[in-house]
Amino acid sequence: PDYLARQGVPEGPDDLLRHNCLLLRYPRSPEYFWVLETPAGPRKLEVAGRFDADDSDVLISWALAGRGIANIPRFLIAGDLASGALVEVLREAAPKPSIFGCLYPHRRLQDPKIRRFVDFMTDRCRGAILG
Missing domain, CATH: 3.40.190.10 (Periplasmic binding protein-like II)
Incomplete structure (x- = not known):
């Protein structure tokens, strides 16, 4: 300020x-x-x-x-x-919103921990943005 x-x-x-x-x-x-x-x-x-x-x-x-x-x-x-x-x-x-992406293996090859992590981060980021 x-x-x-x-x-x-x-x-x-x-x-x-x-x-x-x-x-x-x-x-x-x-x-x-x-x-x-x-x-x-x-x-x-x-x-x-x-x-x-x-x-x-x-x-x-x-x-x-x-x-x-x-x-x-x-x-x-x-x-x-x-x-x-x-x-x-x-x-x-306002600044143009940023877009985040996440690349991970196809479901057949995916470790369930990866899916849980992606879901967790998606919820966390969405909550931080929306307040």
Whole structure:
């Protein structure tokens, strides 16, 4: 929040282009972009910032330290949002939801423990997202 007090709260997606965005770096990815769901449809923004990392925990710590704006899945920061340590910006232009997948052997070759684990993680992630 102290970053926003110094720099101002973005009022629209284009305002992010003037902010220090905390960037998640994917291996071998030459670009940084965020896809936001706007009333006009998905919008890809090529954001920039002074800090990048390949670990969301690092991005969260930087956001908590007031170093910029991060695009982090809600389930990872739900407690920080609830406590007010972090604040949501651009609620009307939320990030495009992430899609998770799980690959596992066909039923004939599947260990029952794998199926139980997949079911457990599906329920756990769904509960974290829906709160």
